[in-house]
Amino acid sequence: MAAPFAAQAGADFVEGDKTFGGDAELGATLTTGNTETTSIKGRLDMKHEFGNWENQYLLEALYKEDTGEVTGKRYFGLIQGDYQLTNTRYIFVNANHEIDPFTGFDSTSTVSSGYGHKFIDDGKTLFNVEVGPGYKYKRLDTESAALVGYDSEDSWVAHGVVNFETDITESSRFKQMFVADLGETFEGRSETSVTANIIGALAMKFAVIVRYNDSPLADKESTDTETNMTLLYAF
Template sequence: MHRPLLLSALLLPALVAQAEESDVTASDINTWKGSAELGSIRTTGNTDTSSLNAKFGVFHKGLRWDSGLKLEALTSQEDDVTSKEKYAAALQLNRNFAENHYLALLAEYEDDRFSGYEYQSLVSAGYGYRAIHEQDMALDLEAGPGYRYDRLDEGGVIEEGAVLRLAAKFFWTIREGVEFGQLVSMDDGAESTVWKSETGLKSQINGSLATKLTYKVKHTSDVPEDSKNTDTEFGVTLVYSF
């Protein structure tokens, strides 16, 4: 499997979704919602450091299909030397069959230039169940097969194979203007197992602006030589919602 095939796997569900939704009137579909996040830190003195954390996401809920796209970029420099550089994208399409049941289609791509990989990618299709579906709280559970395609920095070696993907997504509006989110996933394959966790707490400042604290953990059971198994990120960002 090569990059064009991965791109096709990512785009094909989107085209199907568009065709399915084309006969649905505008009154049946919610408007698009999205957010843009930006965080930056700059220190000077004994050590000059700077970092930039940017995220963009859009979500659309339809009569048959729900769709979401997330883009992320993280860079960090210390004494004019790049110490962290990561770019990631994720597209998820959910085909609703009933109020609490859906087909989850996911495509992910990550380019972390200090991970030992040139890039890592995943496509999966699985069953989704909305265990909690209330106005101020939601819990989605997903399980299904997927396919991982990774390319190592050293020698361009390809690691690929089938995986089992499990995921849980929890959202809770604690009170008006304060939201908590927890996303946990596991991709279990013959080559390695990847665990991901993202915890976020967002506090609204006014109608469109909010601050957000985010803590992310990624653990890979088997990694390239001289790479660490666990990566963590802590971010403080300003969020603009639209």
């Protein structure tokens, strides 16, 4: 699931023609007593520019526990390199890996490459699209493999990303991103978020994430949703 290089608010480290910046997110919910639940969401998103390259490095983690039972666990890592052909056109290479045992798969790995175009990039609003071929490999967990009779599946996919970001006010920003992989099955991801600055480099972020798979395993749902309220620190 690609995440395109986006305009970054906050402090940047600049050395010659090199620029580095990013943001870190953390959110947690802990309850005790009659109801005991734990929910932790973390994210580290870093961006690096040098020469004609704009690179992104992303790590995400989600963990949920209810009365001693783990009800959600997801880890995701991504690296993407964008080679700028012009100010608006670029070629991207993307690789990502996800661990989410609640889907029936031990892991999912995807690599893709293709063409990206920035239709709007004026400092306030960013609208870009990426399209290209990709390859997806999934490894089933032991229980699912026993049910279907095989332990992995792979396919070529058509990979696409649509990303829109805009400033709502001087201190708040709206983002909407769609990611889709179309092959033997269709898998999509939508992330909608609003970020509002609190003070300095510290902000509050509200996000709704929807994941869709049109051919889930027999005992799984097609759609997963995730709603987060996190603190974000830009650096």
